[in-house]
Amino acid sequence: MTEAKIGVFICDCGGAMKNIDFPTIKGELDAIADVASVNLSSDLCLEEGRAKMLSCIKDENIDRVVVAACAPQLKEHVFQQVLRSAALNSYLMSMADIREQCSWAHEGDVTTKACGLIKMAIGRARLLQPVEQKDLLVKQEVLLVGGGFSAMSSAIQLSRLGLHTTLLVGDSALGVRSRELEELLGLEVAPMTEAIDRDKNIEIVTSAELVGMEGTAGNFAVRIRKGGEEFVQSFGAIIFATGPRTEILPQDPGSKSSTRIVSQERLARWLRASSPQPRPRSVAFVFDSSDECSRLPTLVTLNNALAVKRSWGSEVYVFCKNVKVDSEGAEELYHQARERGVVFLKFEDSPGISIEDGLVRIEAKDVLLGQDATLTCDVVVAEEKVSPAAGTDDLRSLLNVRTDSRGFLQDDNVHLYPVASERKGIFFVGDCRGDLDAARIVADVSSAVMGAHELLARGRITVEAERVKVDPQKCRACLTCIRVCPHSAIQLVRIDSEREVAEISDLACDACGICAGICPAKAIAFQGYSDEQILAQIEVLKAS
Amino acid sequence: MSREIIAFCCEHSATPAANLAGRLGLHYSENLRLIPVPCAGRVDVVHILKAFEKGAAAVLVLGCEDGACHHIEGNTRARERVRYSRTLLEEIGIDGRRVGMFNLAPDTPHKFLDIVNETNETLKELGGGK
Amino acid sequence: MDPHVLVIGGGIAGIASALELANAGLTVHLVEKEAAIGGRAASLCCKATDVCSECSVCVVAQKIREAAIHPRISLLTNSVVRRVSGERGDFHVEIAEKPRFIDPERCIACGVCAELCPAEPKAVCLPSAEAVPFSYVLDERLCLRSRGQDCDLCRESCPTKAIEFEPAGRRRELTVAAIVVATGFEVFDARGKGSLGYGRYPNVLTGLDLEETFNREGCLRLPSNGKEPRNVAFVQCVGSRDESHGYCSQVCCKYAVRLARLINYQIPDAQVTIFYIDLQTAGKGFVQFYEECREKVRFVRGVPVEITQTPSGELEVKLENISQGKASRELFDLVVLSVGIAPRKDSWDLASILGINLGDCGFFDTSEPLNSTKTNVDGVFLAGTCQGPKDIPDSMGHGMAAASKVIQALGVQAR
Ligand SMILES: Cc1cc2nc3c(=O)[nH]c(=O)nc-3n(C[C@H](O)[C@H](O)[C@H](O)COP(=O)(O)OP(=O)(O)OC[C@H]3O[C@@H](n4cnc5c(N)ncnc54)[C@H](O)[C@@H]3O)c2cc1C
Ligand SMILES: Cc1cc2nc3c(=O)[nH]c(=O)nc-3n(C[C@H](O)[C@H](O)[C@H](O)COP(=O)(O)OP(=O)(O)OC[C@H]3O[C@@H](n4cnc5c(N)ncnc54)[C@H](O)[C@@H]3O)c2cc1C
Ligand code: SF4
Ligand code: SF4
Secondary structure (H helix, E strand, C coil), rough: CCCCCEEEEEEEEEHCCCCCCHHEEEEHHHCCCCCEEEEEEECCCCCHHHHHHHHHHHHHCCEEEEEECHHHHHHHHHHHHHHHCCCCCCCCCEEECCHHHHHHCCCCCCHHHHHHHHHHHHHHHHHHCCEEEEEEEEEEEEECCCCHHHHHHHHHHHHHHHCCEEEECCCCCHHHHHHHHHHHHHHHHHHCCCCCCCCCCCCCCCCCCEEEEEEEEEEEEEEEEEEEEEEEEEECEEECCHHHHHHCCCCCCCCCCCCEEEEEEEEEEEHCCCCCCCCCCECCCCECCCCCCHHHHHHHHHHHHHHHHCHHHHHHHEEEEECCCCCHHHHHHHHHHCCCCEEEEEECCCCCCEEEEEEEEEEECCCCCCCEEEEECCEEECEEEECCCCCHHHHHHHHHEEECCCCCEEEHHHHHCCCCCCCEEEEEEHHHCCCCCHHHHHHHHHHHHHHHHHHHCCCCCEEECEEEECCCCCCCCCCCCHCCCCCEEEEEEEECCEEEHHHHHECCCCCCCHHHHHCCCCCCEECCCCCCHHHHHHHHHCCC | CCCEEEEEEEECHHHHHHHHHCCCCCCCCCEEEEEEECCHHCCCCHHHHHHHHHHCEEEEEEECCCCCCCCCCHHHHHHHHHHHHHHHHHHHCHHHHHEEECCCCCCCHHHHHHHHHHHHHHHHCCCCCC | CCCEEEEEEEEEEHEEEEEEEHHHCCCEECCCCCCCCHHHHHHHCCCCCCCCCCCCCCHHHHHHHHHHCCCEEECCCCEEEEEEEECCEEEEEEECCCCCCECCCCCCCCHHHHCCCCCCCCCCCCCCCCCCCCEEEECCCCCCHHHCCCCCCCHHCCCEEEECCCCCCEEEEEEEEEEECCCCCEEEHHHCCCHHCCCCCCCCCEEHHHHHHHHHHHCCCCCCCCCCEEEEEEEEEEECCCCCCCCCCCHHHHHHHHHHHHHHHCCCEEEEEECHHHHHHCCCHHHHHHHHHHCEEEEEEEEEEEEEEEECCCCCEEEEECCCCCCCEEEEEEEEEEEEEECCHHHHHHHHHHCCEECCCECCCCCCCCCCCCCCCCEEEEEEHHHHCCCHHHCCCCCHHHHHHHHHCCCCCCC
16 A cells, blocks of 8 residues: 555634644644645635645645544534545545544643644544445335234325335235224225225235345345245335234223223224113223323223213213323313313222122222212223234344334334334334324324335435445354344355355445444454554554 | 543544533543544444553543434443453453443533543542543 | 425424435425524433433434535525415525624634623624534624624624624525425413412523523522522423413423433432323333332322412422312422423414414414324425424424425425
């Protein structure tokens, strides 16, 4: 490798760094053999400064650039642009933050520290190599797992954007669950399923199951099982919309099967069609005894309580700990319910429910009145717990992603919200990732559609080529990196008849360097943060 | 031994926190040398040991808050490696308290300052530092 | 040519929308009224203890930066929309940039001007330490020139000649294919609940005051004497779920519980009490956190009707309707009013410029149930809290959804 020609550009930010003696620094840096030019400036990030920087790079044939100025966060992109204008790869620059991290961070003369920081950047710059961009082909097909409202509307929206989708449905038909929720949500499922049936962009595979997945964003190889047969199909992105599961919390073990204690769904069915005769004179709802996930139970209860009032005119009592009104329109529903005469009783400890003389007896301590309330009702609608869909855990391990503290898909990490996963090209929408009401689900769907569109719309995507790269000669195929990569970007590939080695997908890699930090064979190089480049910065310590 | 503290700082958390400290005029000792890394999980045991070999008085690895790592578990990987390098250091007679792992968020410059000050306090006891 | 889109409001919702649109290949003009983008969320604090409390605030700074350096997003700060005509695919927009004394394109934030400014308080300052654009602004009202003095110190000394004393406001005309409205919300003014003593007693603060204090100082002290608070009360639903605000603000319970935990973490022997109607603890990542908090924080049902200050400076909180069913009093040294999300009072101006509707609560109205980004005007979409209360992740999701609806409406097709 021929010696680098380093150009150092120092900016004193219009005189804002008075505690640094710049001429001294220049003198010291000028003495470094491969530093071709040291430039002092006061306005490096402005047009004038950038123009001077550009002509210096060109005139002196600079091939590595060091900028010592403000925090890279602010202006790095501006200086990278200068490099590009000079036909230099933008990775051939190293920045020293002498403003926020030096001049402004300390009192007194900080010339020595500033000089040290610049030397660290020089040490790193010397070893920098270009990173080129390249285009990768992506498969313009989206897989949607789930057959509920989220999955169906995702398919419709993706189709509108010209993307072909496959709906993988566990049930025997689309929208089985959604139909039951039609009234609650005020949406019609039939038009949706009809639209999907007509849509040439949407394929439906029912009674099927996802059993395997390999590959990375842009090209996932998905194994699907249907009717005892398995096939593999390739997709550019996958959206999971597998919904929640509801369980009726056992109230009183003895009374569980009683027709007096029913589920919300059963109540909804009664309300829709065959009302029990005679109509119940009093109905009680119970929810939120565990104070967990009761956003959806609140909504169902409010809707059903109103429906009972409307259809049967019964007395309605609601026992709960908290009315969870943190969704659109919920407070309004709550208000309406109270106006129509629904009585809310707030408890701290779960109420006792028993059957007495064919009626249900509820005992609770009402915290607002501070009294014990005992009530006898014709029907009690039991508490429902919303939890992750069956099979979520299998999906988690199959996808190599994390679930949240309650077992729903998507890790509790704020950087993934709203719909992303730790793997590029995999999205979670709707109630599979938590207790979302319809308004939130609608937003989720559109967000995921946007994500898939961004990845696939052009049929190819531009990535940084081999920024993090495994050296096949050094790799011992120990699989350590594959195990630790948080973005599942590494796969084992066969290079010849004898050897398999780890290979990083440029598209799936998020450039964290965790693999490079752990590889026992030191086979992984991370351009910009390679061992040599990091150690070169430490090296300066001794010199100072 | 020099008086320098080498701080490997995650670019998603500690580096911006340090920048904010500078902007708010929260001053700390000059012996801190910040080396930005894309994730605390990039830091290798070798980097930590080399820093001591070159005479660092202390080494810090600063990453995102627990549960908020941009790369999900880079910060926990880093913690494991810091712990491991501590045992290696102890073996060659360097006090393990000279290497530390801390978590902070990008918008918590005060926490950054506390970490630097705390490290300098430890160094007062151990020798080196400021 | 790829279409241009106008996003009005540079809060987290507008930013999320702009980023998605720009990443989809569209050109975005992001118009922001204030000098810096980021909106309310940019002034909030990190609420982590020794673990992340998932408040999402740190996501905002990152998104702001992404938007600021995106080549297809042009930031028009300090600007408002004056007139809009045309229809979907072809809107003509007139944007007025308020006169600006310091040019953000030229300001390098060296701070020389602020050092020299003789006015007290200084007339030049940074909007915040994290402001984007990172540029000083000059407050005309504080400038000595407004009092007839002939000061010229900052302009003279500015190394980049970024300061101008008689700036002309600028007008811009744009043609855009679609418009996203993301003008956000207003924090409820706690003075509107006079009996709670905000503005009268120094140790009655709002949640927003607390957020800003933590951001500035990293810790909490009593405003009256600078000492550590020992006994703190949070009062929920101030400006939410009442006669004039018939909705839940969706964020206050969560920020209150998180801040309570943070106070308790920093000052372990401080007692923190939260007075509430119903706790809104649903949502990703929150349930477990709340369970942990229950061990440290006291939760009391019922919200205070009156707060008074005793002669010794303590705050007496009068409650009705709590567990015992009778009125009671308790003493605290600090009371935090958990103020909620209210519609912007100036929403009406924009509503009439765009021809979109306002709903009963004062937020922009949606024209279809279950499609809360859609307005009555074709080609105009809503994003974030201007449509109704949302937290940061929900605002971002809504912003992304609006972007999605824009490209669907414009027929941007996969190739
Ligand atoms: C009891 C209850 C009441 C609700 N009430 C309201 C309300 O009043 N208001 C409101 O706004 N929201 C309410 N919601 C929330 C929400 O609007 C609905 O749950 C909505 O139907 C969720 O849509 P989804 O597509 O995410 O899930 P679902 O409609 O549940 O669809 C999930 C689909 O995925 C399929 N599936 C699951 N696992 C797999 C797999 N491994 N492979 C293939 N397919 C799979 C299922 O068969 C199903 O078809 C309620 C939710 C519940 C549970
Ligand atoms: C005290 C408090 C604490 C909170 N804590 C949290 C928390 O911990 N976690 C969380 O997730 N959420 C929290 N929130 C909620 C959070 O602030 C909001 O979710 C978020 O700010 C909403 O973003 P937005 O973009 O919709 O609106 P805004 O942040 O209000 O942004 C709107 C932007 O539009 C601009 N604008 C307005 N009108 C115009 C116009 N006519 N022309 C041009 N520009 C205009 C405004 O200047 C502003 O920049 C909290 C809220 C409060 C009040
Ligand atoms: S950790 Fe290193 S040696 Fe092991 S598989 Fe990965 S690259 Fe190869
Ligand atoms: S750098 Fe990070 S994301 Fe990329 S391959 Fe390595 S561990 Fe995976």
